[in-house]
Amino acid sequence: MSSFKDRVDSALKSYTFIGNEVYREYAVSSVGQEVAFVVTTTWWYALRTFFDESHTNGNICHFHRTDHLTLDGTKDQINKYKEQLSQQPPFFQCDGHNSTREVVCPHCAHHVTMPKECSNNPDVFLKPGDHVSVSRGLYHHDCIYAGNRTVYHISSGEGDSKTAKSTTCVKFQPWEKFTLNKDGKIKVIVYRIRRRTPTQILNAAKEYADSSYGAGVYHFTKKNCQHFAGNCCTGFDWSHEGATQFAEPIQFHP
Numbered sequence: 001m002s003s004f005k006d007r008v009d010s011a012l013k014s015y016t017f018i019g020n021e022v023y024r025e026y027a028v029s030s031v032g033q034e035v036a037f038v039v040t041t042t043w044w045y046a047l048r049t050f051f052d053e054s055h056t057n058g059n060i061c062h063f064h065r066t067d068h069l070t071l072d073g074t075k076d077q078i079n080k081y082k083e084q085l086s087q088q089p090p091f092f093q094c095d096g097h098n099s100t101r102e103v104v105c106p107h108c109a110h111h112v113t114m115p116k117e118c119s120n121n122p123d124v125f126l127k128p129g130d131h132v133s134v135s136r137g138l139y140h141h142d143c144i145y146a147g148n149r150t151v152y153h154i155s156s157g158e159g160d161s162k163t164a165k166s167t168t169c170v171k172f173q174p175w176e177k178f179t180l181n182k183d184g185k186i187k188v189i190v191y192r193i194r195r196r197t198p199t200q201i202l203n204a205a206k207e208y209a210d211s212s213y214g215a216g217v218y219h220f221t222k223k224n225c226q227h228f229a230g231n232c233c234t235g236f237d238w239s240h241e242g243a244t245q246f247a248e249p250i251q252f253h254p
Contacts, residue, residue, distance in 0.1 A: 004034045004052045007060050011050065012038065018046065023071065023110035025078055029085040033194045037078045038062075045074045049081065049092075054127065055112040055188050063192055064092070089195040089235060111187040118186045122149055122175050129198025131189040131229045134179055141178065142189070142229040144205040149175040152205035152232075154214050154225040170228055171207040195234045204232040 003009075007024075012018065019042035027035045034052035039045055048062035068074040071100070084091050090139075101125065118125040126132060128147035133140045143153035155171040171177075198205070208214075231238065 002058050004036065004108075007052075007058055008036045008038065008050050010058070011060050011062065011087070018042075018048075023074070024169050027082050027085065029090040029194065030088050031090055031194050031197045031200070033085075035081075035085060037081070039071065039074050041071075044069060045072045046070055047077055051192050051194075052110040053190055053192055054130075055190055090193065091195075092193050097100055107194055109189055109191050112190050114188060116183065119179055119183055123147065126188065127198065129201040130203075131191070132178075133187045133189060133226075133229075135184040135186075136180075136182075137184075140187075140226070142225040143178050144201060144232050146172065146202060146205070149176055151178045152202075152209050153178055154228050166215060169212040170205070172206070172209045189229070189233075191233055194231075201232050208232070 012021070016055060019040040021038060021040050022045070023037075023039040025037045027037070029035060036050040038048045038050065045068045047066045047068060049064045050060055050062050053060055066077055068077065073254045077190040081092060081194070084093060114125050126145045128145060130145040131142065132145050132151070133142045141153065145151055150172065152170055152172055153176075154168060155173060192194065208228065208231075221232075
């Protein structure tokens with residue numbers, strides 16, 4: 001697999017007109033994500049920020065761009081971004097789409113569709129800690145992939161509706177319990193700015209499974225499998241379909 005530097009170089013070559021590169025700096029966030037700041041100039045200075053994203057097949061594009069009148073002003077902005085990314089959890093605040101400590105915006109996450117073979121061979125295509133979504137027709141069901149054909153997800157209970165709701169909670173189960181052995185389209189939710197390491201994500205999922213997270217409070221739209229998986233990855237109940245952060249997120253402190 002190509003290096004992050006090579007992928008940044010490739011992305012820059014794909015742009016039609018960006019001027020001359022005059023400055024580049026690399027950094028690593030507090031959760032180990034590589035970042036590149038690239039400055040080009042024409043009549044002004046343009047700062048493009050690249051994040052090393054997973055499941056991109058080697059193709060990346062810049063996450064954000066700002067324009068500046070001077071090179072010094074551009075470097076000042078880079079230092080601000082580096083300070084934000086050094087925090088726990090890291091964040092990246094910019095005009096229009098903010099990835100702050102409190103909010104995950106739609107711009108900060110996207111879907112990557114997996115090959116059909118992923119259903120039968122998840123370990124070939126998925127990584128432990130991935131937020132995975134499978135289509136079930138009218139809705140999507142989400143999980144945290146744990147490796148070795150296992151997942152953490154919200155699984156329904158048995159019995160009448162009242163009993164089932166009280167026992168619907170996060171469980172550690174085989175991959176087949178997540179896919180139901182069907183060929184629904186599988187996607188990975190990629191968080192362009194990572195807030196947690198894979199180990200932290202798995203620790204959060206395990207803690208929720210051990211505490212039967214969701215039992216008695218499951219709600220199809222307000223407290224569901226997407227909010228659980230989003231919470232494991234970000235620390236906040238977040239739905240990629242609703243692109244909304246719901247109130248009173250459950251905090252996990254690894």
